[in-house]
Amino acid sequence: MTLTREALAELVDGLAGLPYGGEAVDQRLHALQAGWFAAQHGGDDELVLAATLHDIGRARAVREEWPGLPHELSGAEFARRHLGERAAWIIAQHVPAKRYLVATDAEYHDHLSPASVASLKVQGGPMTAEEVTEFASHPNAEEAVLVRRWDDDAKDPHGPALATADVLAAYDRFLASR
Template sequence: MTALAPLTDAELTALIDGLAGLPYGGEAVDQRTHALQTAWLATDAGADDELVVAAALHDIGRARPVRAEHPGLPHELAGAAFARRRLGGRAAWVIAQHVPAKRYLVATDPAYHALLSPVSVASLKAQGGPMDEHEAARFAAHPLAADAVALRRWDDAAKDPTGPLLPIPALLSAHARCVAARMG
């Protein structure tokens, strides 16, 4: 296995700032606002640093440099490939599973579908619709399933153009603590 090459502060900032103005599929926010709002929601919920960083980067597979590196992959898989090299296995798995988590929640939480935006309802069809019973059981059995479900719920809520955003310095601090813990 290749050693992780942690993101520098400049790289992480450039990735997040590179999402500014990038449309978010018809939602009222751009990709940068969505990323920082998802991270703020994770922080507000008391998530650990690694999950906060994963929340900020859950859609990084849509960023130009990541798309260029992983052409043709769905954004969650491109993001996971990026995260595996730069953040670690947990972040990669949670990023890869934030789309399946939507399918899981639609299948298992009767109130969840009503929370989805029209854009998210439309993308659900392309993503395979609700999980069947076997898929849902397999997903739920994974030790990180709760993290993916939490990320999915923050993702769904992070579409408010006037909502709070995690400041970049707070994201950089969370990332630095993750790197220090891995090195520790």
């Protein structure tokens, strides 16, 4: 079943007002800022959608469909159904990508917000050397790292953001390319 444009717009707009773990932005602005970073980077439509929807597992409809799963995994299930395996893997790995970056980039930890530092502890802390090797060997690892970095930067209440219309246009182009 194809996700309609209207349903996608409702999902994204439905994130408005949802708190984002003590950050200065709500879930909707966070999503649209992450998508903006992907678009500015020149990401293809699937990457822009993955960046925008990386936390869609926090949307009520998605939580209800996949109850009990962490947001990155319910978001990945949503993406697998409506976008494809590449977007699903990137969304599923945006949390492990934080663990990867903490283990491989000495300056990365200092860039994390206090809320992200707190969640890192719950998420398992830095990856082990074996986990780093496994993560880095995936063909979409670099894209998951990019989404992670955009996730970290998408917390500015006055920062640039995609319009929902831009997300829908990316979705239309993505569907047309399949």
